Amino acid sequence: MYFNDQTIAFLDGRWIKAKDATTGLYAQTLHYGNGVFEGIRAYDTPAGPHIFEAGAHFKRLRYSADKMHIRMHYTEEELTDLAYQLLAQNGLTDAYIRPLVFTGPNMSLTPPEASHLFMCAWRWGKLLGDNLVHVATSSFCRPHPKSCFIDAKVVGHYTNSILATTEAKRNGFDEALLLDANGYVSEGPGANFFVERNGILYTPPLGNILPGITRRNVLEICQQVGIQVRQQHFLPEDVYGADGAFFVGTAAEVTGLASLDGKKFRRAWKNTFGAAIQGMYKARVLQEETREAFI
Numbered sequence: 001m002y003f004n005d006q007t008i009a010f011l012d013g014r015w016i017k018a019k020d021a022t023t024g025l026y027a028q029t030l031h032y033g034n035g036v037f038e039g040i041r042a043y044d045t046p047a048g049p050h051i052f053e054a055g056a057h058f059k060r061l062r063y064s065a066d067k068m069h070i071r072m073h074y075t076e077e078e079l080t081d082l083a084y085q086l087l088a089q090n091g092l093t094d095a096y097i098r099p100l101v102f103t104g105p106n107m108s109l110t111p112p113e114a115s116h117l118f119m120c121a122w123r124w125g126k127l128l129g130d131n132l133v134h135v136a137t138s139s140f141c142r143p144h145p146k147s148c149f150i151d152a153k154v155v156g157h158y159t160n161s162i163l164a165t166t167e168a169k170r171n172g173f174d175e176a177l178l179l180d181a182n183g184y185v186s187e188g189p190g191a192n193f194f195v196e197r198n199g200i201l202y203t204p205p206l207g208n209i210l211p212g213i214t215r216r217n218v219l220e221i222c223q224q225v226g227i228q229v230r231q232q233h234f235l236p237e238d239v240y241g242a243d244g245a246f247f248v249g250t251a252a253e254v255t256g257l258a259s260l261d262g263k264k265f266r267r268a269w270k271n272t273f274g275a276a277i278q279g280m281y282k283a284r285v286l287q288e289e290t291r292e293a294f295i
């Protein structure tokens with residue numbers, strides 16, 4: 001699914017067949033999770049393939065690497081250029097792009113000298129599918145901002161996400177919603193969260209969440225079209241029986257929720273802010289914004 005015999009990937013300055021890519025087994029990333037990555041989407045726009053927010057994603061990759069004391073040998077411009085080359089090499093237009101900066105061998109708990117860049121791409125539908133999702137509040141809370149850099153995209157942080165999604169699916173739900181250590185709603189395992197109540201959108205403030213690039217775009221869209229948004233803490237109980245709710249993220253795009261903990265949202269999805277924003281976000285990534293935004 002991620003690659004076939006023809007797929008080309010980038011590894012440490014070389015274009016290679018993905019099937020031939022190899023790495024050592026002593027990397028600190030493999031043993032202790034100290035690596036950083038990004039999830040980026042390219043869209044087939046009227047002007048050709050366009051990598052949405054490439055600059056912001058590669059800036060965050062650099063930020064994540066800096067926080068984890070991992071060296072980055074490429075500038076944001078070089079990385080953007082490589083990502084476009086990657087699409088061209090694989091004949092991809094609509095694609096999910098995954099850069100991973102992983103480390104060299106080091107079994108002690110100090111930053112390793114060496115770091116490596118791997119970048120690959122594949123066609124990927126919406127992370128959570130095209131239907132509304134049934135979500136469960138997780139028994140796992142998000143990592144505490146005092147135990148790690150919650151605003152960095154670090155490989156090891158995603159063990160928390162895997163536990164939360166697996167628990168939700170085992171209990172018959174589609175996805176999890178995680179709380180922060182204080183019991184307030186924070187985000188999904190791989191997406192930020194918004195809820196609509198009485199004509200206002202609410203989303204958790206920065207601090208206990210990954211500051212999503214999609215979240216920022218959604219806030220900009222809301223400002224453009226006059227949807228009021230409050231960035232404030234709230235509880236799962238405040239979400240129950242609300243008008244609507246949705247996840248936002250590069251992989252998830254804008255995905256509506258059917259229910260939280262079995263409690264359905266009041267409005268039909270098509271009558272919520274979420275549905276309108278879903279359309280406007282799609283127009284934005286396809287660079288058709290000016291035509292679509294004011295319909």
Ligand code: PMP
Binds near residue numbers: 190211
């Ligand atoms: N939160 C988490 C934990 C994530 O993994 C992601 C995906 N990167 C997001 C939120 C959404 O971030 P973005 O919109 O930048 O993809």
